[in-house]
Amino acid sequence: MQNNQVAFILAADNSPLRVGPGPDQSRPAADEVVIQVAAVAINPSEWKVGGEVRRFKAGDRVIGHCSGLLYGGAKHGGFQNFTTLREAVTAPIPDAARFEDAVVLPLAISTASVGLFDDLKLRLPSADPVDEQKEKHRDEAVLIWGTASSMGSVAVQLAAAAGYRVITTASAKNHDYVRALTPDDGGGRRHVAVFDYHRPGVAGDIIDDIKARGLTFAGAYDCVGLEESTRTCAEVVHAFGGGVLPSVLWPPRDLPSGVEARVVNAIRPGTVAGLCAEDVGDWGVADAARAGDCRDGAGEDRGGVEFA
Numbered sequence: 001m002q003n004n005q006v007a008f009i010l011a012a013d014n015s016p017l018r019v020g021p022g023p024d025q026s027r028p029a030a031d032e033v034v035i036q037v038a039a040v041a042i043n044p045s046e047w048k049v050g051g052e053v054r055r056f057k058a059g060d061r062v063i064g065h066c067s068g069l070l071y072g073g074a075k076h077g078g079f080q081n082f083t084t085l086r087e088a089v090t091a092p093i094p095d096a097a098r099f100e101d102a103v104v105l106p107l108a109i110s111t112a113s114v115g116l117f118d119d120l121k122l123r124l125p126s127a128d129p130v131d132e133q134k135e136k137h138r139d140e141a142v143l144i145w146g147t148a149s150s151m152g153s154v155a156v157q158l159a160a161a162a163g164y165r166v167i168t169t170a171s172a173k174n175h176d177y178v179r180a181l182t183p184d185d186g187g188g189r190r191h192v193a194v195f196d197y198h199r200p201g202v203a204g205d206i207i208d209d210i211k212a213r214g215l216t217f218a219g220a221y222d223c224v225g226l227e228e229s230t231r232t233c234a235e236v237v238h239a240f241g242g243g244v245l246p247s248v249l250w251p252p253r254d255l256p257s258g259v260e261a262r263v264v265n266a267i268r269p270g271t272v273a274g275l276c277a278e279d280v281g282d283w284g285v286a287d288a289a290r291a292g293d294c295r296d297g298a299g300e301d302r303g304g305v306e307f308a
């Protein structure tokens with residue numbers, strides 16, 4: 001802690017990074033956690049937790065979303081030996097998970113959660129497999145564009161865990177992987193339909209599928225953020241009467257009338273933790289991450305956790 005070193009970008013061209021003394025991390029606020037950053041080292045996280053922090057104890061292995069960008073100041077940045085995080089955007093990781101694998105999840109979880117639960121106002125997910133509330137949403141479809149992106153793979157799991165039917169897109173080579181992301185409902189069914197986005201007329205196919213199955217359209221989330229993907233999502237949203245369309249990148253302006261595309265701000269849970277993170281259920285997936293039931297990307301499986 002006394003030797004906290006931080007990597008700074010000093011020059012306008014972003015290179016080289018300079019390493020020097022970092023901020024004092026010995027005084028977390030009541031709802032903050034100081035963690036030791038382990039990118040390559042296998043050291044357990046350690047050190048201090050604020051007085052109001054209940055979910056962690058010193059020594060826990062965790063992942064967290066650093067919000068130095070919007071929070072202001074190096075104290076909350078990631079490129080240092082020690083960093084300070086809001087408890088709400090910190091989650092334990094299973095012993096089997098390596099830090100360098102798990103580290104891909106925080107941004108994906110935050111971005112997926114904000115788009116689904118803050119922008120689209122979907123019902124929050126539950127790790128409980130026997131959740132009666134989930135069944136109430138089984139006739140509602142959510143379109144998640146691009147499951148093979150890191151945001152998409154998390155968004156699909158969160159939407160499925162909230163009880164929605166997930167309609168999604170991926171290259172054909174990833175279709176089995178996408179289906180495997182959502183749990184069997186006990187009757188051998190997975191509530192996900194995956195379309196190849198390379199096929200011409202895919203928006204029409206998705207619209208027809210939702211209508212043919214008599215589903216209610218609950219919204220779309222563009223987890224790729226290309227002009228082409230946003231326009232295709234907008235076509236679907238427009239067909240079902242318009243609405244908010246979150247996207248991971250800035251959308252084009254000339255979308256069909258009634259479609260309100262907006263860029264998702266992944267840092268929202270970290271900056272307004274008292275408001276939004278509570279709304280998204282303490283980052284939405286702390287339980288799932290702890291249980292080793294959160295996957296990201298088409299990677300290998302280690303003890304129930306699959307990482308890109």
Ligand SMILES: NC(=O)c1ccc[n+]([C@@H]2O[C@H](COP(=O)([O-])OP(=O)(O)OC[C@H]3O[C@@H](n4cnc5c(N)ncnc54)[C@H](OP(=O)(O)O)[C@@H]3O)[C@@H](O)[C@H]2O)c1
Pocket residue numbers: 107111145146147148149150151152169170171172174197223224225226228229247248249263264265266267
């Ligand atoms: N707004 C925010 O706060 C925020 C936060 C983080 C990241 N982002 C942005 O989000 C974007 C995605 O990041 P990422 O790291 O998740 O990407 P990624 O993991 O590199 O995603 C790659 C995957 O995207 C899929 N893909 C590419 N074009 C597609 C299309 N037209 N339709 C459907 N799927 C397509 C491909 O799937 P297949 O292999 O199946 O073809 C590919 O495997 C980046 O532009 C990133 O900058 C935004």
